[in-house]
Structure formats: C-alpha cells, structure tokens
Amino acid sequence: MYRNADPPTPTPGALAPGALRAWAEALVVALAALLAMTAVAALGLWSAHARELPGGSFPAVLAVTVLTAVGVPVDLTGSAAFVAEAHGGITVLPLSVALVGALTAGAVFLWPLRLHAVVTPGDLAGRVIRTALLWTGLLLLVRLAAQHTFTLSTGNPLLDELGGVFGGAPTVGFRTEPLSTLAHALLWVVVVLVLTVAVSRRAPLPSPLLRYQAAVRPAGHAVLVLLLGYVGIGLLAGLASAATDGHARNTFSVLLLGLPNLAWLGLGLGLGASWHGHLGGSLGLPMPEALAAVLKTSGSRDTTLNLGSLAQQDGRAWLLLVLGAVLLLLTGVVAALRSPSGLRLWQYAAHLGVALAAAMLLIGLLTRLSASYGLSLLGLGGSGGVSLQPDLLISVPLAALWGALAGALGGLIADRIRPDR
Numbered sequence: 001m002y003r004n005a006d007p008p009t010p011t012p013g014a015l016a017p018g019a020l021r022a023w024a025e026a027l028v029v030a031l032a033a034l035l036a037m038t039a040v041a042a043l044g045l046w047s048a049h050a051r052e053l054p055g056g057s058f059p060a061v062l063a064v065t066v067l068t069a070v071g072v073p074v075d076l077t078g079s080a081a082f083v084a085e086a087h088g089g090i091t092v093l094p095l096s097v098a099l100v101g102a103l104t105a106g107a108v109f110l111w112p113l114r115l116h117a118v119v120t121p122g123d124l125a126g127r128v129i130r131t132a133l134l135w136t137g138l139l140l141l142v143r144l145a146a147q148h149t150f151t152l153s154t155g156n157p158l159l160d161e162l163g164g165v166f167g168g169a170p171t172v173g174f175r176t177e178p179l180s181t182l183a184h185a186l187l188w189v190v191v192v193l194v195l196t197v198a199v200s201r202r203a204p205l206p207s208p209l210l211r212y213q214a215a216v217r218p219a220g221h222a223v224l225v226l227l228l229g230y231v232g233i234g235l236l237a238g239l240a241s242a243a244t245d246g247h248a249r250n251t252f253s254v255l256l257l258g259l260p261n262l263a264w265l266g267l268g269l270g271l272g273a274s275w276h277g278h279l280g281g282s283l284g285l286p287m288p289e290a291l292a293a294v295l296k297t298s299g300s301r302d303t304t305l306n307l308g309s310l311a312q313q314d315g316r317a318w319l320l321l322v323l324g325a326v327l328l329l330l331t332g333v334v335a336a337l338r339s340p341s342g343l344r345l346w347q348y349a350a351h352l353g354v355a356l357a358a359a360m361l362l363i364g365l366l367t368r369l370s371a372s373y374g375l376s377l378l379g380l381g382g383s384g385g386v387s388l389q390p391d392l393l394i395s396v397p398l399a400a401l402w403g404a405l406a407g408a409l410g411g412l413i414a415d416r417i418r419p420d421r
Contacts, residue, residue: 025112026130030189033105034066034138041065041097044256047249060148064174065257067139067146067181069097070188074146075175091370095260098188098366099231105131105189106196110203121206124197132189139185143176199224201338214340215347219355219407222335226327227264227359233323234263262288264363269317270324271402273360273395274306277369277388287386290314295386302387328356328402332410341418348411349404356403357396364390 042062045051050061064074073091109131113119197203199220205213235255242251254262265275279287279295290313294305303309311317335355336348369388 022126023130023134026127026134029105029108029131030135030138032108033101033135033189034142036104037066037069037097037101038062040100040256041069041094044094044096044253047253047256049249057148060146060174063142063146064176065094065097066142067176068092069094069101070139071184072139072143072176072181073184075177091368093261093366093368094257095264095366096255096257099260102192102196105135105192106200109193109196110200113204114202116204118210119204119206121208124206128190128193131193132186135189136182136185139181140178143178143181146174146176148174195220215351216355218338219335219351222331222338222352223355223359225334226331227260227267229327230263230267231260234259234266261367261369265291265367266320267324268360268363268367268390268395268399269305269307269310270320270322271328271360271395272307272398273364274304274391275364275367275388276302276304276391277386278302279386290317295388304391305388324402328406329409332403332406332408333413334410335407336410336414337418339414343411345408345411348414349407352407352410353400353402353404356406357400360395360399361392364392364395 045058045062045065051058068074068091071093109127197205198216201217201221238251238255238259242248242255245251268275277295278301279292290310291305293313294309295303307317307321332348332352335352336343339348339351367388368390369386371386
C-alpha cells in the first residue's frame with residue numbers, strides 16, 4: 001500500500017498560488033490602464049506635431065502627458081547662462097487620456113469579479129490596495145522618463161535673436177516631484193476603482209454595503225452614461241469638424257487629448273455652472289475660439305465664463321441649455337427605471353440630485369487649468385498664461401437642483417411606463 005503524498009510544504013517567504021494570482025490580476029489592471037493611456041497620449045501628441053519637438057524630447061513629453069492625466073503637476077524650469085531665466089508650470093488634465101485609462105482600469109478590475117455574487121470587504125479592499133501599489137510603482141517609473149531639456153522659442157523675434165547672439169537661448173526642462181507623483185497616482189487609482197465599484201450595475205458588493213445599492217447605483221450609473229454620452233456627442237462633432245474644416249490633424253489632437261475637458265465643460269455651462277479665468281500670451285494649448293475670446297476679454301484679470309458670456313461670442317452656445325435639459329430628463333427616466341419599484345418621488349429626486357452634484361464637483365475639479373511661462377532676457381521679458389477655475393459654490397448646488405428636478409420628472413414618467421406597473 002502506498003500512502004498519498006503529503007502536500008508540499010510552502011517555502012518560507014514564498015507566495016501561495018492564490019496570492020500570486022491576486023497580484024497578477026492587479027498587475028494586469030495597472031499595465032492595461034497604463035498601456036491604454038500611453039497609446040492615446042502618443043496618438044494625440046503625434047497629431048499635435050509633438051514628434052517635431054527638438055532634441056528627441058517626444059518620449060519625455062509623452063511621459064509628462066501620462067503623468068498630468070492623473071493630476072501630477074509639472075514644473076517648467078530653465079535658464080540660459082547668466083543672461084536669461086525661464087520659469088513656468090502646468091496643471092492640466094488631458095481628460096481623453098485619463099478617461100481611457102479609467103475605463104480600462106475599471107473594466108479589467110471588474111472582470112475577475114464577474115462570477116461572484118458577493119465579495120467580502122477584505123477581499124475587495126485587498127484588490128484595490130494591490131492594484132494601487134502596483135499602479136503607483138509603474139507611474140514612479142514613468143516619472144524617470146519625464147525629464148528632458150530643450151531650447152524654448154519665445155515667439156518674440158527680438159528675444160529669440162538676442163538669445164542666439166549672446167548664447168542665452170532659454171532652455172526649459174520638465175520636473176515632477178516624487179512625492180507629488182506618488183500622492184496623485186495613488187489618489188487617482190483609488191478614486192477610479194471606488195467609483196467603478198459604486199456605479200457598476202453588476203459588480204458584487206460586500207454585504208454591509210448592499211443596503212445602499214438601490215440608492216447609489218441606478219442614479220450613479222445613469223450619470224456615468226450621461227457623461228459618456230456628452231463625450232460621444234463631442235466625438236461626433238469633432239469628427240464632422242475634422243472632415244470639413246481642413247485642419248483634421250489639429251482636431252484629432254484635441255479629440256485624443258482634451259475631448260472630455262470640452263464636452264464636460266459644455267455640460268456644466270448648459271446647466272448654469274460657471275468658471276473664472278483668463279488667457280494671455282500664447283501657450284499653444286488648443287481651445288475653441290469662442291472660449292478663448294471670453295477669457296481674453298479682460299486681459300490678465302479673471303473674467304467669468306458662463307453660458308451668457310459664451311453666447312455673446314457665439315449664439316449657438318444656447319443650444320447647450322437645450323441639450324442639457326433633454327439629456328438630463330432622459331437620465332432621470334433611466335435612473336428611475338433601473339431603481340426598485342415603489343420609491344417615492346422625493347427619493348428619485350434625492351438620489352439623482354446627489355449623483356449629479358457629485359459629478360459636477362468632479363467636473364469642476366477635473367477641468368481646472370493653469371499654465372504659465374515667464375522669460376527674462378537682458379531686461380526684456382515675455383510671458384503668457386491661461387487659467388480656468390470652477391466656481392463650485394455656484395455649480396454644485398445648481399447641479400443638485402437640476403438633478404432633483406430631473407429625478408422627480410423621471411420618476412413620474414417611469415412610474416407610468418414601467419412594465420410591472
């Protein structure tokens with residue numbers, strides 16, 4: 001008689017097969033998101049002629065674009081011998097890159113959970129923590145590539161000529177701080193994964209959170225569809241513009257880098273939200289003419305950007321109000337139809353009001369823009385900058401009111417067309 005072989009004794013310090021699989025799944029999430037973001041950023045930069053930047057700086061610019069997509073601020077510093085000094089900074093999220101990364105990370109993160117009816121709090125937290133650690137490590141590696149120095153053209157012929165004569169042509173380099181990269185990368189991935197689980201219609205939840213599912217998920221998922229719908233409408237408009245305006249490559253650069261920035265700005269403006277900011281000099285950042293005209297009206301002083309000021313530059317801006325009202329009503333109907341039957345109107349209103357207010361808060365934070373440069377050369381100077389900051393104290397309450405109204409109307413409509421009525 002032979003006895004069954006005893007199971008192998010794990011080597012001290014070795015990971016069990018289950019743990020290896022868990023870490024492998026987390027690595028797949030992080031790598032998939034990073035590769036998707038890198039691909040979109042590369043295509044967008046190529047469309048924006050970034051391959052023509054001097055000194056082989058395209059890889060560094062690509063790395064910087066990926067970092068800024070998760071909110072990492074980038075400092076621009078440089079000098080030119082003893083006769084010039086250049087300085088500046090950029091805080092802007094290329095939301096096309098960020099959105100693709102978030103959707104990819106969310107989809108891949110949820111894939112192993114598709115066969116689970118429930119998940120324990122520890123398991124879900126472990127998945128998030130492992131993914132966050134690996135994602136942060138990957139972005140710290142990306143930061144190593146986000147370093148390059150090249151000569152800056154000021155756009156001022158006199159300054160450029162003096163720089164050449166005196167050997168003082170300004171050099172500009174990218175710089176990101178390690179701690180800032182660590183903090184923003186960690187915050188980005190945790191927010192993305194938490195929101196993914198919160199608004200997913202089918203992802204399993206820990207038992208203690210099941211009581212909140214009916215209140216959060218129908219409205220949250222409906223608002224997510226609204227946001228993606230605005231991006232889809234913007235994409236169609238951009239493709240139509242690329243086919244007719246003769247500047248297809250520039251249009252594609254905007255679509256691949258900043259489409260949600262403009263689409264969600266349009267959503268907010270249509271609902272009455274406002275921003276303030278200014279535009280001075282030339283930074284080469286793509287921006288619609290009407291938007292640029294509003295921000296230029298007061299020079300370096302901040303001006304208010306809202307639906308009225310935008311309509312003064314382009315009367316078609318009023319269509320944003322109509323579009324917002326129609327799509328928001330549809331959002332209310334969809335949220336109500338996916339909610340459990342028997343809810344009262346105030347519950348429909350409260351759920352969608354909170355969801356839309358949270359979305360507007362995120363839109364305001366994500367569409368912030370701050371970019372500037374300064375140059376001093378032999379007593380002569382050149383500078384430029386653009387700033388766009390949300391008025392959250394106005395925008396968030398307005399969104400809550402719109403959401404509550406759309407939720408109540410959607411509930412009324414849903415109660416009449418619901419199949420089990």
